[in-house]
Each structure stands twice: as structure tokens, then as C-alpha cells.
Amino acid sequence: MQIGEEKQGGALVIAPVGRVDSVSSNELEKVVLSRIDGGERRLVLDLAGVEYISSAGLRVLLIAAKRLKAPPAALVLCGIGPGVRTVLKLAGFLPLFAVEAGREQALARVAGS
Amino acid sequence: MPGTDAGIRTVLDALEAFAAGHGLSKAVTWPVEVSLDEVLANVVRHGLLGRGEAATVEVELRLDLDPEPPVCEVVVTDDGPEFDPLAVPEPDTSLGIEDRPIGGLGIALVRRLMDETEYERREGKNRLRLRRRLVAMEG
Numbered sequence: 001m002q003i004g005e006e007k008q009g010g011a012l013v014i015a016p017v018g019r020v021d022s023v024s025s026n027e028l029e030k031v032v033l034s035r036i037d038g039g040e041r042r043l044v045l046d047l048a049g050v051e052y053i054s055s056a057g058l059r060v061l062l063i064a065a066k067r068l069k070a071p072p073a074a075l076v077l078c079g080i081g082p083g084v085r086t087v088l089k090l091a092g093f094l095p096l097f098a099v100e101a102g103r104e105q106a107l108a109r110v111a112g113s
Numbered sequence: 114m115p116g117t118d119a120g121i122r123t124v125l126d127a128l129e130a131f132a133a134g135h136g137l138s139k140a141v142t143w144p145v146e147v148s149l150d151e152v153l154a155n156v157v158r159h160g161l162l163g164r165g166e167a168a169t170v171e172v173e174l175r176l177d178l179d180p181e182p183p184v185c186e187v188v189v190t191d192d193g194p195e196f197d198p199l200a201v202p203e204p205d206t207s208l209g210i211e212d213r214p215i216g217g218l219g220i221a222l223v224r225r226l227m228d229e230t231e232y233e234r235r236e237g238k239n240r241l242r243l244r245r246r247l248v249a250m251e252g
Contacts, residue, residue: 083144
């Protein structure tokens, strides 16, 4: 897995690419938590490059959501393919997250929080 | 494989190469990959009690290309203490963010992604068999 990062306005886009599995999710957790600890409050997680996500990756999403739950902090997910969507749905995660189709919409949503 | 993260990575790489080598797309193989990751993570992190390199986990991958769609079967055997992951209670996936425990979703996902799951304790080993018809899965 590789992790892309891009600062756009007041938001940070984090884009993991590859498998988000029980091994690689540790890297994603480190990056996401260190950015939140570093003061990032508006986060977009762009999952367009994710081949699949297992529960270890869901754990990272949940931790980030818990940390960014109070406005003006916000977490928005985007770029969700069919497989990732299925896993989010089976885990009952879809209702818990703000989800947008693409990165632009996600940035607009996160900026309005 | 050894009971380590490196072992998990090796097996997931092997599954990916095995499936791709038979012309199967990610669209149909990802549920097996996710499930194998869940099962191996459980075994390595909990079942083997940190024995790591000293522990051995056997993974058998079988692909039956004759039926349409093809069928994939995975058998994971470990020599840890007796533990039936399928006996773990289902997590409540209707809870909100506040109340969601961090973790505990892995085996629930495996159950929901696979067509068949079967556990048995045999000759001092845990044996978990997973089976799925390789069709695309839409939410």
C-alpha cells in the first residue's frame, strides 16, 4: 500500500492505494492519527485506489471518525468502489460516515462543516 | 507460513498471484482476499499467543474452474489452542459511532462474505474452511 497526501485549502486529502489489510492498515493508522494529532481537523479519505479493505482498515476509519466527530472537525470519505462499499455496508458503516462520490465533492462537503 | 505479519503478506500476495494467473479479476476475488486476511490476522495476533516464527500456519488454496462461476476454497490450519472463531457472537452493526467498539468485525465480515464457513478441531489443530462462488458482489 502507498499513501498519497495532498493539502487542499483547509483540508487534507489522504489517499491510500492498494490493499488496506491487517498488515498495511498499521501504516494508514499511523499517518491518519499523526495528521490529526498534528492539528488537521478537516480530513478527506479518498479510497479510489483501494483494492479492498478488511476490518483492520475499518478500524482506522472508525478511530478517525471518533476523533473528528465534533464540528468544525470533519471526516468525509470518497472514491468508494463496489468492493469497498460492500464491506462498509456489511459492517453497518455507511450510515456512520459522510460519503461523497469524488474528491471535489468531498472537499466541498468538508469545507462546509 | 510463519505466524507473523510477513507471513500474512506472503499468503495474500500468493492468493493474488494465483487468482490473477487463472484470469480471475479483483471484482470476484476480493471477498476471498478480505476473508483470508481476517482469518490470518486473528490466528497470528490472538491464536498463536505471540509464538510468531515458532508457530506454523498452513493455508491451502483451491480453485475449481470447472463450474460456472468458479469456486474458491481456502483452508487455514493452525496449532494454537482450541478456538472456534465462528462461535464468537455477532457484533451489533447497527450501533452509532459513539457506541461502536473498535474491532470485533473481522469474523462477522467473513461470515457475510463467504458462502460456507466451517470450523473443526482435528488432531490438536484448528481447521477453518471457507468457500465462495466467485461472482461479483454488490452491496
